[in-house]
Amino acid sequence: MPKSVRMSQQTVELFRAFLAQPRExxxxxDLSRETALKSGTLYPILMRLxxxxxxxxxxxxxxxxxxPPRHMYRLTADGxxxxxxxxxxxxxxxxxxxxxxxxxxxx
Amino acid sequence: xxxxxxxxxxxxxxxxxxxxSPPNSRAWIRAMAAELDYIDGSSKALSWSxxxxxxxxxxxxxxxxxxxxxxxxxxxxxxxxxKISAIxxxxxxxxxxxxxxxxQGLKLTAASWHPSDTAWFSKMRALGARAEKNNDxxxxxxxxxxxxxxxxxxxxxxAAAEDRALRxxxxxxxxxxxxxxxxxxxxxxxxxxxxxxxxxxxxxxxxQLQKSDPTNAEVYAVEAAYYAPAHALGWNTAEDRALxxxxxxxxxxxxxxxxxxxxxxxxxxxxxLDRDVWLHRNLDDxxxxxxxxxxxxxxxxxxxxxxxxxxxxxxxxxxEAKGDLRTAEDDYGKVARxxxxxxxxxxxxxxxLFGIGLQKSANQHIQAILEKSGNAPxxxxxxxxxxxxxxxxxxxxxxxxxxxxxxxxxxxxAWLMQLSLLGMAISLALLLSCGxxxxxxxxxxxxxxxxxGAALASMGVVATILLFASTIAMYFGYSSYAVALRxxxxxxxxxxxxxxxxxxxxxxxxxARLYYSFRGVDFWYTVIALGGVIVVWILYRQISRTFRHxxxxxxxx
Numbered sequence: 001m002p003k004s005v006r007m008s009q010q011t012v013e014l015f016r017a018f019l020a021q022p023r024e025x026x027x028x029x030d031l032s033r034e035t036a037l038k039s040g041t042l043y044p045i046l047m048r049l050x051x052x053x054x055x056x057x058x059x060x061x062x063x064x065x066x067x068p069p070r071h072m073y074r075l076t077a078d079g080x081x082x083x084x085x086x087x088x089x090x091x092x093x094x095x096x097x098x099x100x101x102x103x104x105x106x107x
Numbered sequence: 108x109x110x111x112x113x114x115x116x117x118x119x120x121x122x123x124x125x126x127x128s129p130p131n132s133r134a135w136i137r138a139m140a141a142e143l144d145y146i147d148g149s150s151k152a153l154s155w156s157x158x159x160x161x162x163x164x165x166x167x168x169x170x171x172x173x174x175x176x177x178x179x180x181x182x183x184x185x186x187x188x189x190k191i192s193a194i195x196x197x198x199x200x201x202x203x204x205x206x207x208x209x210x211q212g213l214k215l216t217a218a219s220w221h222p223s224d225t226a227w228f229s230k231m232r233a234l235g236a237r238a239e240k241n242n243d244x245x246x247x248x249x250x251x252x253x254x255x256x257x258x259x260x261x262x263x264x265x266a267a268a269e270d271r272a273l274r275x276x277x278x279x280x281x282x283x284x285x286x287x288x289x290x291x292x293x294x295x296x297x298x299x300x301x302x303x304x305x306x307x308x309x310x311x312x313x314x315q316l317q318k319s320d321p322t323n324a325e326v327y328a329v330e331a332a333y334y335a336p337a338h339a340l341g342w343n344t345a346e347d348r349a350l351x352x353x354x355x356x357x358x359x360x361x362x363x364x365x366x367x368x369x370x371x372x373x374x375x376x377x378x379x380l381d382r383d384v385w386l387h388r389n390l391d392d393x394x395x396x397x398x399x400x401x402x403x404x405x406x407x408x409x410x411x412x413x414x415x416x417x418x419x420x421x422x423x424x425x426x427e428a429k430g431d432l433r434t435a436e437d438d439y440g441k442v443a444r445x446x447x448x449x450x451x452x453x454x455x456x457x458x459x460l461f462g463i464g465l466q467k468s469a470n471q472h473i474q475a476i477l478e479k480s481g482n483a484p485x486x487x488x489x490x491x492x493x494x495x496x497x498x499x500x501x502x503x504x505x506x507x508x509x510x511x512x513x514x515x516x517x518x519x520x521a522w523l524m525q526l527s528l529l530g531m532a533i534s535l536a537l538l539l540s541c542g543x544x545x546x547x548x549x550x551x552x553x554x555x556x557x558x559x560g561a562a563l564a565s566m567g568v569v570a571t572i573l574l575f576a577s578t579i580a581m582y583f584g585y586s587s588y589a590v591a592l593r594x595x596x597x598x599x600x601x602x603x604x605x606x607x608x609x610x611x612x613x614x615x616x617x618x619a620r621l622y623y624s625f626r627g628v629d630f631w632y633t634v635i636a637l638g639g640v641i642v643v644w645i646l647y648r649q650i651s652r653t654f655r656h657x658x659x660x661x662x663x664x
Contacts, residue, residue, distance in 0.1 A: 040158030071138030
């Protein structure tokens with residue numbers, strides 16, 4: 001992961017959702033509900049991750065007749081590695097962690 | 108089950124999102140649309156589709172800002188959407204040319220870069236010739252006021268001498284046709300005096316003016332100026348008095364001015380003439396309206412000020428000291444009367460304030476004399492009148508606030524218009540380059556330069572966006588000027604005219620201000636060099652982006 005790359009809070013939220021079930025294919029609407037991200041925010045993030053090669057996509061057959069096929073998403077190996085790093089980095093940046101680290105350093 | 112209204116709306120919105128989305132992200136929008144069928148609840152579906160529409164709109168916007176991605180899809184040509192967008196933007200920009208506000212703004216902004224009287228004078232000569240043919244006295248008078256070629260760039264030239272002869276001829280013809288236009292001689296004499304140029308017609312004009320308006324103080328003040336020693340008329344110096352004492356012609360004319368029973372500076376008549384001819388003769392340079400009128404009249408104020416301060420008020424004070432209260436009251440009274448006339452009949456706030464100032468300088472002495480002579484009721488009445496006048500002066504002065512004065516010099520709109528002009532020039536240059544390249548390619552046929560073509564095409568799309576944005580900026584930048592001009596043309600209130608029209612001077616002077624701020628540097632070479640660097644940078648950026656570009660990743664179907 002390049003050090004200069006910064007991720008938005010929303011992207012990190014999405015990474016967390018993917019990391020909860022790293023090998024599972026996920027639907028857009030499910031990700032939206034899980035992360036509380038609106039469709040207008042979620043999909044541009046998915047598009048960016050896909051462009052970077054961190055997200056793979058596929059279409060699935062419709063669950064029942066008369067319904068359209070759905071698009072599914074999963075992080076690639078690169079994507080998983082980066083997602084873990086960003087989530088870890090974000091956790092370190094959290095105020096509670098900083099306070100803990102500061103307290104540990106003083107002790 | 109029938110879909111609810113919200114669900115129907117959501118589907119419509121989704122269809123619209125698909126329509127506006129750029130080709131390289133359409134699959135993603137389709138993916139979002141597919142989810143709609145799996146969402147329970149109409150409001151949730153509507154909210155989903157709103158987000159989807161926003162995302163599509165954003166993608167379309169991004170594709171317009173970085174059209175390389177959009178153009179490259181068709182390997183060197185422009186995609187249909189890009190073509191349609193570019194054409195639509197050019198057509199929309201071209202449509203602005205039909206808006207008079209835009210036309211005028213563009214013309215004035217462009218003209219500010221090469222200030223020249225030549226075009227205006229030739230227009231005036233043509234207008235004058237037509238007016239002469241049609242016996243149009245009003246237009247002849249207007250042209251006579253405008254033809255002052257000997258003032259600016261062509262001073263001393265044959266054209267200037269010809270214009271002067273033409274001006275005199277038109278003025279005389281206008282007055283011959285409509286004797287009530289005799290007042291234009293006053294404006295012309297004022298201009299001549301300010302420019303230090305006497306005219307063979309001056310004596311004749313003064314005589315005619317005094318014959319037509321014998322009670323007007325202004326016409327004697329104009330004549331007095333011709334008898335003043337050239338270096339005497341400063342604003343307010345004691346040395347002026349010594350010089351003017353030895354100028355009996357000046358003294359006698361100023362005495363007549365202060366004995367006059369009327370005051371008309373003809374400023375309103377000049378403004379009315381300007382408006383009338385402007386509206387009926389389709390003139391298009393607002394900066395020529397009313398130009399310099401106030402400046403010329405300020406010299407008359409100097410005359411009034413000098414005569415009242417160093418002659419009438421002084422002689423009155425001397426008489427008062429000697430106990431000759433009758434003479435003192437008489438001389439003070441002359442100053443107060445002219446002040447009152449200026450206050451009542453002045454066309455501008457400056458005249459009103461000046462008139463009140465004259466009255467105050469005399470009335471305080473008259474009040475003291477009245478009190479001394481035991482006429483308390485008259486003294487009290489005068490004190491009350493002075494209070495009222497002070498109130499009027501205060502009200503007028505309070506309207507001339509620093510913020511109002513500052514807004515007069517405000518240059519934001521002018522800068523916006525100048526930047527718009529620059530944007531238009533750059534975008535047209537880019538569009539011409541692109542058009543030229545593609546025309547040449549069609550004729551000659553360059554194989555293997557598809558990517559350069561793509562870069563140029565994307566630059567062309569950027570140019571159309573820049574052209575449209577510049578056009579809009581020019582239109583809105585000039586709209587406040589257009590409103591001021593309309594207000595000036597539709598009102599008979601001359602008092603606000605200067606404020607309304609001053610902004611045109613600001614616009615006109617902006618390039619000159621820019622030029623002078625760059626003095627010491629060779630301005631035009633700097634502008635050309637900077638422009639060149641910008642164009643090369645844009646070209647480099649576009650071409651390098653095109654070569655680096657890879658086809659957008661599409662979700663697998």
